[in-house]
Amino acid sequence: MPAAIQVDRLSKSYGPTRAVVDLSFMVEEGEFLGFLGPNGAGKTTTIRILTGILRPDGGRAEVGGLELCHREAIAREIGVVPESRGFYDWMTASEYLTFFARAYRHGKPAEPKVVDSLLEQVDLARSRYTRVGAFSRGMKQRLGLARALVNRPRILFLDEPTLGLDPQGQQDIKNLLRHLNSDGVTVFLSSHLLSEVAELCSRIVVIDRGRLVGEGTLDGLRQKAGLKTGWHVRVAGDRTALESAWPGAQITVLPGALAEAEGLFLGDRAEANRFLDDLRAHRVEVLKFTAGGQNLEEVFLALTRREESDAPLDPANDRSAAPGKGRTRQTGGSR
Amino acid sequence: MIRLIWAKEVRAELYTWRSALWLLLASLIFSFTSYLLLTNKELTLLDQTELLWLLGKIIVGTALLMVTIDASSILTSEFEHHTAESLFIAPIRLRDLVIGKFLASLTLWGALYVVAVPYMIVAAAGTRLAPAFLGYVALLGTLGVAAMVLLALGIAFLFRSSKNALTTTLVVLLGLTVPALFTSALKSGFVARVFERINPVDSIFAALDNVLVDYQLSPLQNGRFLLPLAGFLAAAFAFAVFAAWRFERQGIVRSGS
Numbered sequence: 001m002p003a004a005i006q007v008d009r010l011s012k013s014y015g016p017t018r019a020v021v022d023l024s025f026m027v028e029e030g031e032f033l034g035f036l037g038p039n040g041a042g043k044t045t046t047i048r049i050l051t052g053i054l055r056p057d058g059g060r061a062e063v064g065g066l067e068l069c070h071r072e073a074i075a076r077e078i079g080v081v082p083e084s085r086g087f088y089d090w091m092t093a094s095e096y097l098t099f100f101a102r103a104y105r106h107g108k109p110a111e112p113k114v115v116d117s118l119l120e121q122v123d124l125a126r127s128r129y130t131r132v133g134a135f136s137r138g139m140k141q142r143l144g145l146a147r148a149l150v151n152r153p154r155i156l157f158l159d160e161p162t163l164g165l166d167p168q169g170q171q172d173i174k175n176l177l178r179h180l181n182s183d184g185v186t187v188f189l190s191s192h193l194l195s196e197v198a199e200l201c202s203r204i205v206v207i208d209r210g211r212l213v214g215e216g217t218l219d220g221l222r223q224k225a226g227l228k229t230g231w232h233v234r235v236a237g238d239r240t241a242l243e244s245a246w247p248g249a250q251i252t253v254l255p256g257a258l259a260e261a262e263g264l265f266l267g268d269r270a271e272a273n274r275f276l277d278d279l280r281a282h283r284v285e286v287l288k289f290t291a292g293g294q295n296l297e298e299v300f301l302a303l304t305r306r307e308e309s310d311a312p313l314d315p316a317n318d319r320s321a322a323p324g325k326g327r328t329r330q331t332g333g334s335r
Numbered sequence: 336m337i338r339l340i341w342a343k344e345v346r347a348e349l350y351t352w353r354s355a356l357w358l359l360l361a362s363l364i365f366s367f368t369s370y371l372l373l374t375n376k377e378l379t380l381l382d383q384t385e386l387l388w389l390l391g392k393i394i395v396g397t398a399l400l401m402v403t404i405d406a407s408s409i410l411t412s413e414f415e416h417h418t419a420e421s422l423f424i425a426p427i428r429l430r431d432l433v434i435g436k437f438l439a440s441l442t443l444w445g446a447l448y449v450v451a452v453p454y455m456i457v458a459a460a461g462t463r464l465a466p467a468f469l470g471y472v473a474l475l476g477t478l479g480v481a482a483m484v485l486l487a488l489g490i491a492f493l494f495r496s497s498k499n500a501l502t503t504t505l506v507v508l509l510g511l512t513v514p515a516l517f518t519s520a521l522k523s524g525f526v527a528r529v530f531e532r533i534n535p536v537d538s539i540f541a542a543l544d545n546v547l548v549d550y551q552l553s554p555l556q557n558g559r560f561l562l563p564l565a566g567f568l569a570a571a572f573a574f575a576v577f578a579a580w581r582f583e584r585q586g587i588v589r590s591g592s
Contacts, residue, residue, distance in 0.1 A: 048420075048586075051424055052423070052424070052587075053420055053423055053424065053586065053587045054586040054587070055584065055585075055586045071426075072426040072428065073426075075424060075425055075426040076426050078424075080421075080424045082420045082421060082424065083420075084417040084420050085417065085421070086413075086416045086417030086418035086419070086420070086421065087418065087421075088343070088347065088416075088418060089416075090346075090347060090350035090351060099339070099343060100421075100425055102339050103336065103339060103425040103426065103427055104425065104426065144421075147421065
């Protein structure tokens, strides 16, 4: 798969502060990448460098196969929802998008169609003649996204795209992003909403203090952070068998001799298989055994905490990384 | 692209009533000046050519002040309203942006000139100086305003803040204008004479005097005044180009997370 974004030892300092330090990663074409990091980690600086707003001090990067020095050519390939979202408040939504459609030289006959379709896409068609100054924060957010799509970009950079949106608005934007990604648009999403990143992104890059601290799928990152995958488990069977197969499980006794237990099992795939075998050996009926509890927040905190102390995470100190066949966390019986 | 930026700026000025306010203020100044020239006992004693010279100075001076103030914020407002990032993310060249904004500022000067035309025609009635008066105010005003706008844009590139850009540009304008208003007795020293030669505002006032009072109508006869003005314009252009180059090197957005 060719690279949509290739970053190689990128560096940027603001005076004595090193915002980005030897950052290297790659985003494949058509990928939905989550870009995470705590405040001040260098996310916005990285996005600004990749979108041609800032010049790096060192290293190189390619966006859409183009070196960063080709700012205008890159601008034609990308769409950006930047962190600082200013609008020309005196323009109407339609005028605002028309201005940018002209900047991308859509041609006068095509402009109204492009603008109308974008306003429809972000659900602002009814407000097309409303001045942007009268828009709510959420409406401005959607207008910013529409502007980012005005050139039908191949690569979309989003810096907190759902900030300030209500749950319905967030869902609409997420659906639109999924749709764009399924159409082959590479999405580079920087967000503090970890649930959003976990839900949308196929791969995640985590940076802290300008340095790469983790890169990969959520499972991969869990492993790197020394965390184990969570499995949602619900079992039923003889109470004694249940107790010996799943020690410590919170068991709910059902009418008759049956009992039920539900909880979270933490362990890798092999450990999960062994646990399943144990359950079956004890003739415990497995009602549910699904991968879940892949809490990105835990991964994020583990990765960035490790960087804070500048020492590897001690798995012994991590509550979810117990040795042996894995730990279970009960969420109580179902009744 | 230049046209797109120019149109946006002109529309922004109209929508925010900024231009309308400038034009209203200018017409009030011109009306008040004309009223004084016609009714004030001492001023009515002035020769009509002197009166034209005075009016010409007021028109160009007002335009220099208003357009300079306007140009100081035309670029920095993009940073202060956080619109610069979305603008530069689009394939808009910095050169086109600067030229578009420069032309928008000159458009304000054009509008001020149009407002001043009736006053100039009325004041020049009865003399054969009306075309020369209109022509030289247009020429000298355009050269002076263009230079000040370029200077203001250059300063705005350096500071990226309206307040700092406005203060600095106004200090420069005052530094050029105040000595031009000194009497000849105050300009007798060597340094004062050299400054008078190179000061563009002095050149504008002296050229108007040469045309309207001394009837030296040909541009060649005013070369010694036009040359310093052209030199100032060239220097302002070079400064704006340098500031834009430095701005692009530093990065369009200076700070980040």
